[in-house]
């Protein structure tokens with residue numbers, strides 16, 4: 001298995017897990033870009049959000065639901081947060097197992113580019 005996030009799902013690589021459901025996993029980014037930076041993934045391997053949304057829309061919804069619950073648990077819902085999917089090389093995606101970045105805990109300013 002050469003997918004980093006599949007290896008985290010399998011427990012082969014350690015991660016700080018903040019929430020796990022039957023189909024999704026949320027864990028802290030190893031190099032946080034904000035005071036709170038959590039990655040939310042489906043346990044099943046999909047390359048990117050477009051593939052996930054078209055191939056398994058229900059699972060895509062479960063990823064969003066897990067992200068929303070973690071946002072609440074991390075205390076981000078009052079001041080707000082950013083939820084984003086980098087997609088493909090031009091989108092800045094480096095790990096090709098779809099993941100939502102949940103960022104918050106400080107003003108993030110305008111959209112990053």
Ligand code: 5GP
Nearest residue numbers: 015027028029030031086092093094095096
């Ligand atoms: P991308 O650029 O693909 O949207 O984001 C990949 C994210 O994965 C980056 O924010 C990076 O810091 C994070 N990351 C890379 N390797 C690891 C790892 O081994 N463990 C964790 N927890 N995060 C990782």
Ligand code: ZN
Nearest residue numbers: 003006045097
């Ligand atoms: Zn994977």
